[in-house]
Amino acid sequence: xxxxxILGIGLIVAAVGVFRSDELFRSVVFFVTFGILLAxxxxxxxxxxxxxxxxxxxxxLTGVLLLDTLGVLKRPAAVKFNLAKHALATIVALxxxxxxxxxxxxxxxxxxxxxxxxxxxxxxxDDSGVSHGITAVLLNFRSYDTLLEVAVLxxxxxxxxxxxxxxxxxxxxxxxxxxxxxxxxxxTTSPEQQAPALLKSLVHLLVPLLLITAIFVLWAGSTRxxxxxxxxxxxxxAGVLARLGNIDIASRVNLLLRTGLTIxxxxxxxxxxxxxxxxxxxxxxxxxxxxxxxxxxxxxxxISIGLILLSLFIHAPREKRNGGSS
Amino acid sequence: xxxxFEAFNSDFWYACIGAVLFVVALYAFIVSQxxxxxxxxxxxxxxxxxxxxxGLAQYQHGPDSVPQALVLTGIVVAVAATALALVLLRKWxxxxxxx
Numbered sequence: 001x002x003x004x005x006i007l008g009i010g011l012i013v014a015a016v017g018v019f020r021s022d023e024l025f026r027s028v029v030f031f032v033t034f035g036i037l038l039a040x041x042x043x044x045x046x047x048x049x050x051x052x053x054x055x056x057x058x059x060x061l062t063g064v065l066l067l068d069t070l071g072v073l074k075r076p077a078a079v080k081f082n083l084a085k086h087a088l089a090t091i092v093a094l095x096x097x098x099x100x101x102x103x104x105x106x107x108x109x110x111x112x113x114x115x116x117x118x119x120x121x122x123x124x125x126d127d128s129g130v131s132h133g134i135t136a137v138l139l140n141f142r143s144y145d146t147l148l149e150v151a152v153l154x155x156x157x158x159x160x161x162x163x164x165x166x167x168x169x170x171x172x173x174x175x176x177x178x179x180x181x182x183x184x185x186x187x188t189t190s191p192e193q194q195a196p197a198l199l200k201s202l203v204h205l206l207v208p209l210l211l212i213t214a215i216f217v218l219w220a221g222s223t224r225x226x227x228x229x230x231x232x233x234x235x236x237x238a239g240v241l242a243r244l245g246n247i248d249i250a251s252r253v254n255l256l257l258r259t260g261l262t263i264x265x266x267x268x269x270x271x272x273x274x275x276x277x278x279x280x281x282x283x284x285x286x287x288x289x290x291x292x293x294x295x296x297x298x299x300x301x302x303i304s305i306g307l308i309l310l311s312l313f314i315h316a317p318r319e320k321r322n323g324g325s326s
Numbered sequence: 327x328x329x330x331f332e333a334f335n336s337d338f339w340y341a342c343i344g345a346v347l348f349v350v351a352l353y354a355f356i357v358s359q360x361x362x363x364x365x366x367x368x369x370x371x372x373x374x375x376x377x378x379x380x381g382l383a384q385y386q387h388g389p390d391s392v393p394q395a396l397v398l399t400g401i402v403v404a405v406a407a408t409a410l411a412l413v414l415l416r417k418w419x420x421x422x423x424x425x
Contacts, residue, residue: 004336008343015347015370019354024362031366038373045340045380046389053398057405062369065412066362072416073362080359089356093349100345107382108334118387133391134398142395149399156406160413229402305402312409317416 004044011037024073028066035059048225049134052217056233057309064240065313072318129290130222138227139294143283147272150265150301157261157308164315195246203245210238218302222291228298232305239310257307264304268297337385344377361418365411372404 014037017030035058042050121133121141128136138146195203214234221227271293272283280286285293348371355367376397383393 001336004339008339011343012346012350015350018366018370019350019358019363024360027363027366031369034370034373038377041340041343041377042380045337045384047380047394047397049398050376050380050394050401053401057401058373062405062408065409066366069362069412069416072419074419086357089353092356093353096352097345097349100349104342104345108338112386116387117383117392118390121391134395137391137395138398142392145396145399149403152403153406156410160410163413163417229398233402309405309409312406312413316409316413317420 007037007041007044011041024070025067028063028070031066032059032063035062049227049230052225052230053233056230056237060237061233061240061309061313065316068313068316127290129285129292129294132221132223132225132227134225135221135227135294135298139297140285140290143272146301147265147268147283150268150304153305153308154262154265157311160312160315163317199245200247203241203247207238207242207247210234210241214238214302214306218298221298222295228301229305231298231302233309235302235306236309236313239306240313243310243314257311260303260307261311262304264297264301267300271297335385337381339381341378341381341385344374344381346374347371347377348374361415365408365415369404369408372400376400 011034014030014034018027018034021027021030035054038058039051039054042048042054121137124141125131125133125136128140130136130140211234214231217226217234218228218231219226221231271285275284275286276282278286351367351370351374355364355371358364358367379400380390380393380397384390
């Protein structure tokens with residue numbers, strides 16, 4: 001119990017640290033700390049899947065993205081104190097606090113709800129094709145949510161990629177050496193030798209290890225904590241690490257990248273629609289096929305999610321002098 | 327007061343922490359001037375909501391896969407939205423905007 005109290009207070013302290021730091025770098029460091037504490041919190045809430053996802057995504061990947069963005073930002077202008085804004089913020093925050101406090105208070109006095117999702121899930125898990133509850137919910141009972149989620153990811157990367165191209169076009173005007181080829185592979189070969197030797201050998205060791213771990217986490221998902229999202233995050237982390245070691249895999253293959261980005265949604269939709277041809281409902285797995293199809297979808301989703309998260313990092317707009325080498 | 331204080335366990339505690347995080351982050355979201363800080367505050371607001379979702383769903387029945395799966399979806403969408411926001415932010419700064 002004491003651990004919970006300290007962890008909860010630690011979360012709030014880390015959050016306040018994010019907001020009170022004057023330097024953005026310090027804010028980002030506090031934010032990564034917050035992510036790690038949150039991963040611990042998910043463990044205390046007996047949600048190991050969420051802990052895995054939070055550690056890989058919330059703390060790791062978001063941290064890298066944020067630190068990378070700091071390099072682009074100029075020094076922020078001096079902060080002006082704005083009384084009206086503070087007054088508005090105080091009123092809104094107090095209102096939200098009052099609303100939340102009231103609903104928590106009422107909730108504590110309510111009797112236990114009559115429905116019990118835990119029991120419902122336990123009673124139906126044998127029909128789902130997998131034995132791990134969260135995977136069953138994500139890819140069988142509530143697979144519509146997951147389908148829409150990967151569609152959201154796809155929309156995000158489509159916007160990200162289109163912003164990259166319009167930037168490249170504007171660069172092409174005054175930068176004749178980027179010769180229309182949007183992958184700009186020629187420039188990436190030279191800095192590959194410039195990476196520090198220690199970083200390079202570490203990356204060579206870590207990337208295969210991360211990929212193997214990703215495959216294990218994906219496979220484990222049907223019986224234990226793990227699954228497509230965590231595995232996808234690991235693949236993205238491996239790609240980011242390789243990029244930091246100046247091994248640029250992802251921006252060399254353009255057509256393959258686009259195929260990889262869409263294959264998750266495509267296969268998911270295909271599996272969702274094809275039972276309708278034989279008279280089943282949308283997203284209903286044919287009897288006996290659920291387990292195999294779930295693994296297939298998860299594999300494709302892992303590829304897509306990993307590539308999408310990685311591409312959002314690699315293809316983020318950069319300054320012109322870095323623009324040639326990215 | 328017929329308050330069932332025995333219902334107050336660690337799940338409910340973390341839901342309360344989530345509520346506090348939400349309120350603090352909401353305040354910071356409005357007050358902060360750098361756009362990056364607004365983005366961080368928005369992320370922490372989301373984390374607060376996730377904690378409330380899981381904590382409040384679990385404090386009576388124990389570990390529950392349904393809200394956990396929904397929050398897992400939420401975490402992945404949140405990171406995609408953050409990455410997209412960062413792309414927009416960088417584009418804005420590179421084209422001369424004030425972050």
